[in-house]
Amino acid sequence: MTALAGFPVADSPDFDSLRPYCRPLERLYCIGWQGPVPAGWKLEVETTIVKMFWDAPVPGADAVREPVRLDATHVAQALALAEATNPGPFGSRTIEMGEYVGYFEDERLIAMAGERMHAGHLREVSAVCTLTEHEGRGLARALMLHLVRRQVQRGELPFLHVLQQNERALRIYGKMGFRIYREMPVRIVSME
Numbered sequence: 001m002t003a004l005a006g007f008p009v010a011d012s013p014d015f016d017s018l019r020p021y022c023r024p025l026e027r028l029y030c031i032g033w034q035g036p037v038p039a040g041w042k043l044e045v046e047t048t049i050v051k052m053f054w055d056a057p058v059p060g061a062d063a064v065r066e067p068v069r070l071d072a073t074h075v076a077q078a079l080a081l082a083e084a085t086n087p088g089p090f091g092s093r094t095i096e097m098g099e100y101v102g103y104f105e106d107e108r109l110i111a112m113a114g115e116r117m118h119a120g121h122l123r124e125v126s127a128v129c130t131l132t133e134h135e136g137r138g139l140a141r142a143l144m145l146h147l148v149r150r151q152v153q154r155g156e157l158p159f160l161h162v163l164q165q166n167e168r169a170l171r172i173y174g175k176m177g178f179r180i181y182r183e184m185p186v187r188i189v190s191m192e
Helices: 072-085 139-153 167-176
Strands: 003-005 027-031 041-054 100-105 108-119 122-130 157-163 178-191
Touching (some): 041 167, 072 108, 122 139, 139 167, 157 167, 157 178, 167 178
Parallel strands (some): 003 027, 122 157
Antiparallel strands (some): 027 178, 041 157, 041 178, 100 108, 108 122
């Protein structure tokens, strides 16, 4: 799983209370915090994340073939794909958090997307990625629409996060039916 942290007061986070739960060099994702980095912690990444939600009718079935549901037997391939494409936080147990689906070619996972966070009627679309040599075929889009269709039919509101500098993804998601909700600072830190 991925370590995410939120603080009651974003301007003065209590990192000392996190120490017992963190291993040295383990990456911790912090959203909304912009203050000074406390002693004993290292700032690895500082950027802005764009939060988007689905604001369109239920998508119809896509013409691309039906995706394969990923399970524990696919963890190594999902990790390799995430390592090659860097879709954001993805760990060895991430696919246990919801439905993850993918497309294979010659037994190799070439594209995937899934569900991570879930709170009330909100359901995240996450880990959207395609190997570079297979981009442009609409695979990630088809996987996303498959998940969005299922979520909307269950009465859930799909949402996602994308880095502000990923302008291509922002354009694609906007054309699909996602709308920007807000932008927030995000930092990745590790305990020294």
